[in-house]
Amino acid sequence: MRTGIGKAVAVAAALALLLAACGGGGGGSASAGGRTKITVAALPLTDSAALYLARDRGLFAKEGLDVRIQPVQQSIQALPALANGQVDVIASANYVTFLQADEKGTLDLRILAEGVRVAPHMMDVLVPKDSGIRTVADLAGKKVAVNILNNIQSLTLNAILDAKGVGRPLYRQIAFPQMGPALERGQVDAVHAVEPFDSAIRGELKAKALLDGGSAPVQSLPISGYVTTQKFAAGHPKEAAAFRRAIEAASKIAAQDPGAVREELPKYTKVTADQARSIGLPAYPAATDAAQLRRLTELMKKQGLLKTALDPATLLVR
DSSP states (O other): OHHHHHHHHHHHHHHHHHHHHTTOOOTTOBOGGGOEEEEEEEOSSGGGHHHHHHHHTTHHHHTTEEEEEEEOSSGGGGHHHHHTTSOSEEEEEEHHHHHHHHHHTSOOEEEEEEEEEOOTTSEEEEEOTTOSOOSGGGGTTOEEEESSTTSHHHHHHHHHHHHHTOOOOEEEEOOHHHHHHHHHTTSOSEEEEETTHHHHHHHHHOOEEEEETTOTTSTTOEEEEEEEEHHHHHHOHHHHHHHHHHHHHHHHHHHHOHHHHHHHHHHHSSOOHHHHTTSOOOBOOSSOOHHHHHHHHHHHHHTTSOSSOOOGGGGBOO
């Protein structure tokens, strides 16, 4: 996380300028039509599907919200903007980064709603088609790309490898869009890619899936959510509750009708309609479960990503 936040400072400055130019930082202000404006930073991942479904199906408007979406490549890029109020919510925010920031005191975190939980083949460890890495045990000591160091991908992969009794790899931080080129150039031996980048790398490079990143013991583990600050949650309780209701309604649609997600993906990601029909989707919970979140915080504590035990129920916005 320290490396990620350091790299994010320059990006955050550029993001701040873009948000200012776009009128970012809703802060519960009124917009045209009498709806309350909320600015949300979001990644172009399957994790964000409920956000776009809620927008495109009028669920936010029904709740009296005017949600403005600002795309980012890593949720950590928007962390400084969230902390200083330039964005109100971060969608598809990986929990590890934000729970660490809360523990360090750099962010007074609140969780509005769950985003996604791990599902089979929503992320895979991929190797080149001619790779000498043929078994999971062969990953020991090899260079594996993850989006952010010491984060959800290494956390879950370490848990899987530990359960299998095999050695861990050496992690290299490479943003999802650059993972394919890095694998092709031999800069890393494998990549831990999430959808839609997982399918894209397999399709373009004929890369092989060595390991399902959603396998035991991390199946159904919460990995991302819709997060805000205590200041926003306390200052705008009605808007926060309205946002949560819209997201949960959209998540219910996503869970019951995966086709709705597949139809939405080409609108905000680079996947084509054909690709969207076959990629592995995460699980979209229709309600936030503190007990499931506790599985994550306990795993973080076990691997040293949290220094003290944390009850995630204390961070939930009701």
